[in-house]
Amino acid sequence: MMDLHAHSLYSDGSSTAAEIVRIAKERELSLCAITDHDCIDGVEEAIREGQKIAMPVLSGIELDIENECELHLLGYGFDYHNPALLAELKHQANERQARNEKIVEQLEALDIPIEVRRDTRGKLVSRTHLADAIVRAGKADNIQDAFAKYLGPTGLVRIERKRLRMEEAIQLIHQAGGLAVLAHPGFIKLHPKETIAELIEAGLDGIEAYYAMHSASQIVDFCDIAEANNLMITTGSDYHGEFRKYARFGHVAKLAALDSRIREAEEQLLSMMKIQIKTMSLCSEKGA
Ligand code: AMP
Ligand code: MN
Ligand code: MN
Ligand code: MN
Numbered sequence: 001m002m003d004l005h006a007h008s009l010y011s012d013g014s015s016t017a018a019e020i021v022r023i024a025k026e027r028e029l030s031l032c033a034i035t036d037h038d039c040i041d042g043v044e045e046a047i048r049e050g051q052k053i054a055m056p057v058l059s060g061i062e063l064d065i066e067n068e069c070e071l072h073l074l075g076y077g078f079d080y081h082n083p084a085l086l087a088e089l090k091h092q093a094n095e096r097q098a099r100n101e102k103i104v105e106q107l108e109a110l111d112i113p114i115e116v117r118r119d120t121r122g123k124l125v126s127r128t129h130l131a132d133a134i135v136r137a138g139k140a141d142n143i144q145d146a147f148a149k150y151l152g153p154t155g156l157v158r159i160e161r162k163r164l165r166m167e168e169a170i171q172l173i174h175q176a177g178g179l180a181v182l183a184h185p186g187f188i189k190l191h192p193k194e195t196i197a198e199l200i201e202a203g204l205d206g207i208e209a210y211y212a213m214h215s216a217s218q219i220v221d222f223c224d225i226a227e228a229n230n231l232m233i234t235t236g237s238d239y240h241g242e243f244r245k246y247a248r249f250g251h252v253a254k255l256a257a258l259d260s261r262i263r264e265a266e267e268q269l270l271s272m273m274k275i276q277i278k279t280m281s282l283c284s285e286k287g288a
Contacts, residue, residue, distance in 0.1 A: 001253040002031040002266055004060065004076065005183065005208065005236025007243075009119040010034075010041035012128035014241030016121070017042030018049035020249065025055040027250040031266060031273070033060030035074055035183075035236075038092040039124050043080045047276075058273055062183055063172075064092075066163040069153075069190045073169045073199075074208060074236070077272035078178025085176045088164070093124060099161040100125050106157045107150065112139045127151045128243050143243065167202045174203060179272070181206035181234050185225075186218045196225060206232030206265065210256035212247055213238070223261065232265040 006020050007013030015023070017034045024032035032055065034046045043059045050057030059080045065071040078085065104114045107130070114133045116125055131146035140146035150157050164172065170180040185207055188195050196207075209222035210233065226233045235256035239249040256262045 001027075001029045001250070001257045002235055002262075002269070003029055003237050003239070003250045003253050004031070004033045004058065004181075004234050004269075005035050005062070005074065005211070006032070006239040006249055007036055007062075007241070008034050008042040008046075009122045009241075011036035011039050011122070011124050012126040012240060012243055014119070014243055015239075017046040020239065021046050021049040021055050021057055022053065023249050024057075025053050027253070029055075029250055029253055031056045031058065031269060033058040033076055035060040035062040037062050037124070037126060038064060038089055038096070040080050040085075040089065041123065056270060056273055058269060059178070059276060061173075063169045064163045065166050065169055067166075067188075067195065070187050071166070071195065072183035072187075073166070073173070074181040074183045074234075075173035075176075075178045076181065076269065077276055078173055078176035079276075080176075082176035085172055088172055092164075095161045095163075096124065096126070099159050100130065102159045103127070103130060103151070103157055106159070107134065110150075110156065112137050112150075128240070132243070166199055170199070170203045177275070179205040179232070179269075181208055181232065183208050183236070184211045184213065184238065185209070185222050186211060186214045200229050200231070204231060206234050208234045208236050210235035210252045210259075210262065211238070212236070212251045223259070227261065232268060233259070233261050234265055234269075235262060 008017040034042045046057045058076045061075045063073045107114050116129050118129050131143040134140045134146040140149055173180040207222050207226040235252050237249050237251040238247050
């Protein structure tokens with residue numbers, strides 16, 4: 001039973017990375033990963049907690065990809081000291097920050113004062129935090145409503161930021177020794193088949209077919225696509241703690257565990273974890 005999709009307070013979740021690993025242990029998962037948005041600040045904390053309580057943890061990330069509608073790529077088992085990866089994430093953090101400043105300016109012009117409330121351990125401010133501030137300013141009923149009225153595709157304030165192209169993102173994960181998995185393919189509303197084909201062409205390794213918000217028929221369809229293209233099938237809940245109360249960590253893990261194809265993927269990922277542990281002890285020996 002694995003759950004490979006969770007956000008900690010280093011991006012737009014509310015739990016620490018170590019807390020999520022402890023929840024994984026409590027729910028008797030066999031493998032987990034923290035996949036913060038364009039950020040790996042919680043990865044080492046998660047892996048260390050995993051070693052302490054004997055809970056297998058893979059390094060993880062969720063990258064935003066340039067596309068006409070929402071497209072996210074999950075990366076697993078990469079070396080989280082990789083210089084090219086660290087440099088790109090720094091660049092993405094600057095892009096997000098510059099975009100946030102423009103959004104806040106426009107919201108304030110609409111008479112919505114924005115006061116971001118955020119756990120100080122996290123550096124990244126995401127639209128989730130801005131949505132939370134809109135709710136507290138009394139201009140939306142809840143986070144979803146703030147996206148519908150202001151920050152989402154139909155909202156009043158839409159400011160693009162530069163994201164990675166799919167080839168760049170897959171290459172970035174691969175050159176750091178990791179695997180690239182398409183997150184929540186059910187969210188691709190425009191040209192899903194063509195988009196998945198392009199990703200496969202670019203070197204995609206897997207599909208998150210078992211996703212908490214996928215319907216049973218979506219799960220079957222995405223598993224079929226994965227199988228036909230020799231891709232790994234993974235599972236994730238997209239846990240965000242208090243910022244997405246309906247997403248329970250480990251939610252689809254039990255259902256997915258009944259599928260023998262997911263156990264194959266799990267074995268492959270667990271063997272990556274062994275490599276990851278070796279790299280980590282090499283790095284700490286070198287004092288890196
Ligand atoms: P950012 O990466 O800063 O643009 O923030 C995007 C985050 O906002 C995503 O990771 C989601 O967690 C959240 N989000 C995006 N769209 C919606 C929506 N319609 N309702 C609720 N949360 C959303
Ligand atoms: Mn999020
Ligand atoms: Mn996502
Ligand atoms: Mn996510």
